Amino acid sequence: MDARRAIVVGAGVGGLAAALAAARAGLDVSIYERAPALEEFGAGLQLTPNATRVLAKLGALDAVRDVAMVPDAVSVLRGSDDAVLMQLALGDAERRWGAPYLAMHRADLQQALARVALADPRIRLTLGAPVASAATDGDLAAVEFAQGGKDAADLVIGADGLRSQARRQLASSQTDGPAFTGRVAFRATAPADRVDRRWREARVVLRLGPNAHLVHYPLRANSIVNIVAVIEDSWRGSETDHAWDGVADRPALDRAFASWSASTRKLLAAAENWRAWPLFGRPALGAFALGRIAVVGDAAHPMVPFLAQGAAQAIEDAGALANVLAETDDVPQALAAYSRARVARATRVQTEALRQGRIYHMAGALALARDATMRVLGGKALSARYDWLYGA
Numbered sequence: 001m002d003a004r005r006a007i008v009v010g011a012g013v014g015g016l017a018a019a020l021a022a023a024r025a026g027l028d029v030s031i032y033e034r035a036p037a038l039e040e041f042g043a044g045l046q047l048t049p050n051a052t053r054v055l056a057k058l059g060a061l062d063a064v065r066d067v068a069m070v071p072d073a074v075s076v077l078r079g080s081d082d083a084v085l086m087q088l089a090l091g092d093a094e095r096r097w098g099a100p101y102l103a104m105h106r107a108d109l110q111q112a113l114a115r116v117a118l119a120d121p122r123i124r125l126t127l128g129a130p131v132a133s134a135a136t137d138g139d140l141a142a143v144e145f146a147q148g149g150k151d152a153a154d155l156v157i158g159a160d161g162l163r164s165q166a167r168r169q170l171a172s173s174q175t176d177g178p179a180f181t182g183r184v185a186f187r188a189t190a191p192a193d194r195v196d197r198r199w200r201e202a203r204v205v206l207r208l209g210p211n212a213h214l215v216h217y218p219l220r221a222n223s224i225v226n227i228v229a230v231i232e233d234s235w236r237g238s239e240t241d242h243a244w245d246g247v248a249d250r251p252a253l254d255r256a257f258a259s260w261s262a263s264t265r266k267l268l269a270a271a272e273n274w275r276a277w278p279l280f281g282r283p284a285l286g287a288f289a290l291g292r293i294a295v296v297g298d299a300a301h302p303m304v305p306f307l308a309q310g311a312a313q314a315i316e317d318a319g320a321l322a323n324v325l326a327e328t329d330d331v332p333q334a335l336a337a338y339s340r341a342r343v344a345r346a347t348r349v350q351t352e353a354l355r356q357g358r359i360y361h362m363a364g365a366l367a368l369a370r371d372a373t374m375r376v377l378g379g380k381a382l383s384a385r386y387d388w389l390y391g392a
């Protein structure tokens, strides 16, 4: 039996997927999560076929599908009057990209991955265990806990999100800090019975307007509608504020959508639990691993959400780890191969997500040109534009 052991820091989507990847490659895995429980953070997530394909490989797709909504399309609407600019049909997603396009609550995804992971006797999860640092320690990699004590293993996978401790091993603290992007995501859910029937259909709706956009779709067996509104705004919180759960500046949200269609404003009014999530970026890393330490997900490549790829890329990272750890017992060699397999693609997705944000938030003549182009291109051309991303 393989005696190798991995430590995973963080039990978000990236950490749980990475733990499954290491276990599937035969390693024993200890996950350390700082939160005392896997909580209801966040809101809806779309999981595109490039991610669900990896979940199938890790044996987690059925559990995730059970808690997911399967959208039949992404409809792009003009924010001012709900005119349809474009429609991406998803009915043939499995045929075209080889895996389903799903949407679910982040908490449901996390719980589903945790259920699959904890059913594997090789994986152990310790909650309430914040890791203060990770470092190479002779022929091992070690973590030190904030409350004292340490643990060492053959490798450490840092899946500790935007403000990763593990990432400090890979980048200079002088140039690598998180930087506010000037955009804030407002997230809420509305009870389905307060939302017009049209917006409860199994589809993702994307509304575009000047300097803002809105995404919504139904979740949890159509009992709630998930709403994400991204606006350009200042952020007055502190660096240590909980990135998932800031207090929403509701007047700023209402101002940003004041001139949008009545149906948009009605939808915003139907939700009560608005939380703000300031969007941060970090410079692209040249490598996602050094020696026996690797980073995955937001710890490696935090990205703006305009391509719906943050969690998807974390899951792709896990798929690559599963491959390299199964190929060789030499951990530094495996992690170097992981880094080579992932850096170019994840960096491209990071860059494309920023570009998509500029397109979504266009105003004036640029927005008119964008809308006209979308109408001419149509959904087929849109599907083809996503082949590089969803089909990989």
Ligand SMILES: Cc1cc2nc3c(=O)[nH]c(=O)nc-3n(C[C@H](O)[C@H](O)[C@H](O)COP(=O)(O)OP(=O)(O)OC[C@H]3O[C@@H](n4cnc5c(N)ncnc54)[C@H](O)[C@@H]3O)c2cc1C
Binding pocket: 009, 010, 011, 012, 013, 014, 015, 032, 033, 034, 035, 044, 045, 046, 047, 129, 130, 131, 132, 159, 160, 161, 162, 163, 164, 165, 185, 187, 228, 277, 279, 296, 297, 298, 299, 303, 305, 308, 309, 310, 311, 312, 313, 314
């Ligand atoms: C508005 C918005 C919409 C989005 N929509 C989508 C979407 O549709 N599709 C998509 O794929 N992605 C989407 N994303 C991105 C996605 O949510 C993130 O990229 C993804 O959740 C990152 O997962 P992660 O596991 O890398 O990090 P996190 O989810 O941040 O998890 C990190 C975990 O590590 C723990 N941790 C942190 N520090 C420590 C420590 N020192 N010790 C121990 N544990 C620690 C944390 O408590 C947490 O559990 C969206 C993001 C936003 C802001």
